Amino acid sequence: MQKEYTVTVYTEDRIGITNRICVIFTRRGINITSLTTAETEIPGVYKFIITVISEKEKLVKIVGQIERLIEIHRAFVHEEDEVVYQELALYKISTKALQNGNIELLIRENNARILTITEDYFVLEKTGHQQELIDLQAKLAPYGLIEYSKSGRVAIIKWSRRFHDHLKELEQQRPDNLKQATYSEHTEVSAEEESI
C-alpha cells in the first residue's frame, strides 16, 4: 500500500552524496516529497531525512541499495509511529491584517509566533505536522498571505541511541595508523594550462 514514509540516511560528508542517494529513488520512479539534511552530533556524519510516498517493501529494497554506497553508514525506513517529527513553516502576511482582531486569536490558537514585523508585512512561524501547517496557510489566506515557505521534515528516531553508539564504536575501531584522506574543495591555480 502506498503511504508516506520517512527514510533516514547517515552519511559521510562528501561532495555528491545527495546525488547518489537521489538517483536510487529516481531509478525506481519514486518522487522525493521532502528532503532535509544537516550534520549530526557526530562531526563529519550527516543525516538525510527524506519523505516519500511509496510501499514499504519497495523502500526496504531501496534502503538496501542506498546502504551499499561506500560513503553511507546506514539507511532506514520508518513508519509514522517510529519517529518524532516536525516541520516548520514561515508565513508572510500583510501588516494590515493585524488590524483585524481575529488574526491574533488565530495566531494564539495555532501556537504560531511572530518573528518580525515591518510596516508592510509580518512573518509568522509555526512548527508542526505537515497538515497543521497547510491548514494554517488556508486560514491565513483571507488575511492577505503574501508568501509561504515550508521546510522538509526534521525527525528523531525513537530508538536511535543505539545507532549513534554504533557509529562511535566504529570510529574507535579504526586502525590509528590509517589516516583517512581528506578531500578538499578545489584549490585555486593559475590559468596557464593549455589544452589539446
Add this chain to the structure above:
Amino acid sequence: MQQKDVLPMKPEPAEKRAAATAAPLNITGSEAVIRSLIAEGVETIFGYPGGAIMPIYDALYDFQKEVHHILVRHEQGATHAAQGYARTSGKTGVVFATSGPGATNLVTGLADAYMDSTPMVCITGQVAAHLLGTDAFQETDVIGITMPITKWNIQVTRPEDIPGAIAKAFYIAGSGRPGPVLVDITRNAQVAKFDFEYKKCDYIRSYRPVPKLDPEAVAAAAELINNARRPYIFCGHGVLLSGAEKELIQLAEKAGIPVASTLLGLSAVPVDHPQYVGYLGMHGNYAPNIMTNECDVLIAVGMRFDDRITGDVSQYVKQAKVIHIEIDAAEINKIIKADVAVHADAKTALEALLKLVKPAKHDEWLQGFREADKQEEEKVSKKELYPAEGGLKMAEVVRLISERTEGKAVLVTDVGQHQMIASRYYRFKDPNTNITSGGMGTMGFALPAAMGAKVGTPEKEVVAVIGDGCFQMTLQELGTIYQSEIGVKIVILNNNFLGMVRQWQQLFFDKRYSSTEMTNPDFVQIAKGFFIPGKKVTDRADITAAVDEMMSHKGAYLLEVVVEKEDNVFPMVPSGQPIANIRLE
C-alpha cells in the same frame, strides 16, 4: 609480417618495486599516480592518451620497466580489456583515459563491469580545477555521468590527495562485491609537486566489505539441507569471485546435491563433474531450468536471480525453501525471498556449511536431470553438435574448439546466439575460463576482453567466439592485438545476421526481419590489414583442419566460419514467461 607469441613484460622484482615507493619524495601528482599504481602491484595498464592526462603519460615514460602500458584503439576497448584481464588474473584491471570524449568512451565498459562485479580502476584526466564547471575544452562531468555505474568515484583536485584516493580506489574495487571505480584527476593536481607517501587502504569507516558470518544462519541452512529430499545448488559468479569452487564441489559431493550454473558461474564446476547438471537461464539447458520448480531446497550461491534466470518470478520456485548465500546485502530478498539468508562471502559460508551438512545421496533426484537431459539431447544437442548435412552450425564449431583445447582454453564470448551456443556447448574444465558480458550483454565485448584475458593469463590459450555483428563494434582492437603482439584466437561465427535479434523477429514478430540482415566485409582481408593471419571456412569438410591450424598457430589468428543463416538457439524461455514454459523447439 609474422606475429610472435610474446608475453607481456616481466614485472620488476619486489625489492625494486618497494624502492619505488620509499617515501617521502617530492614529486608531481602524475609521478605519484604511477608510483601509487606500482605500490598496488599493477603491472599492466590499458589506456589511451589525450590532453588532460598527458602529464600522467609523461610520468609513465620513466616507468616502462615497472608497468606495461597497452595502447588500445578505443577507450571502450580499454575497459573490456581490463575486465578480461581482471577476470582471468584475479587482479584489478587498470584503465587510463583522457577527459571529455576519452572519459565518456569508458561509460559502456564501466556499466558492464558494474553489472558483472569486475574489479577495475579507471583513472581519467580532467581539466584544471579552476576551469571545472565552466564548459572548458574537453570538460565533461565524468563524476556525474559515472556515478550510477561505478562502485565509487572521486574527483581529485590536489596532488596530496592522489595517493589516498588511489589507495581507496583499489581497496573498494577489489573488496566485498568487486566493481569498477573511477578516479578523475585535474590537470593542476597532476603537475603540482608534493611530498609523496603511499599507504595501502584497508579500512573505510562507512564500508564493511566482509560481512560477519552468522553461525545461526549457517546452522539453519545446514538443517534445511540435511532434511531436504531434493536439494539443488545454483552456482553464480560469486563462487568464482571468492574462489569457492572447491568448497562448492565438496558440498555438492558430500550432500549429493546437483549443481547448476548461471551464465557467469560457468567454469566454476567442470562440465563433466558427476554432480553438474547444466546451465541455467533463458537459453540454458532444459533439465536445470525445468527441474528448478521441483526442488524442495534451493541453495543459491553468489547469484542474484537475474530475470534471464527466473523468467516470470511469480511462478518461480514457489515450492522450495530458498537459502541465499550472498555477500551483497542489497541482493538478499531483492527478487526472491530467502527463507535462510547467509550474508557472507561464498567461500566463508561454504566452508562453515560443509562442516554441518551430513553425507547424503539423492540419486533418484539426480537421475531426473539425466532423463530430462536425454530429451534435450534428442531434440536439440545431437543435431546441433553432429549435423550430417546442411550448412555449418555454430555448435559444431564450438564442439571442435572445445575438443581441440580439451575445455582448458579461456573462452571469451560476445553477445548473441554465438554467446549462448558457446556457453551451452563449450565443456569448461578450469575455473575462470568463461569470460562474457552477462549483466549488460554488451556487443563488442569479446575482442578487447580476449586481449585482456590473454595478457592476464599468458600461459593459457584464449579463444574469442564472436558474432559478425559484434565483431564490427570493436574490430579496431585488431590494431592493439597486432601492436602488442597478443596471441588470441578469434573465431567469427558469421551468419550474416544480427542473429539473436533475427531469432526473436522470427519467433515473436512474424518473421519481419527489420534491420537485422548484414552485408559483411571480408573479415580475413581485414585481419590481413592488421597483419593477423586468418582463414575463411564455408564447408563442413574443412572445419576440423581449420580449427587445428588456428590452434597450432603461434600468435593471433582469425578464423571466419560461415554458418547457417537462420539457425535458432533452443531451448529457450520466451522473455517474461515462467521458466516452466521452456521450449525445446
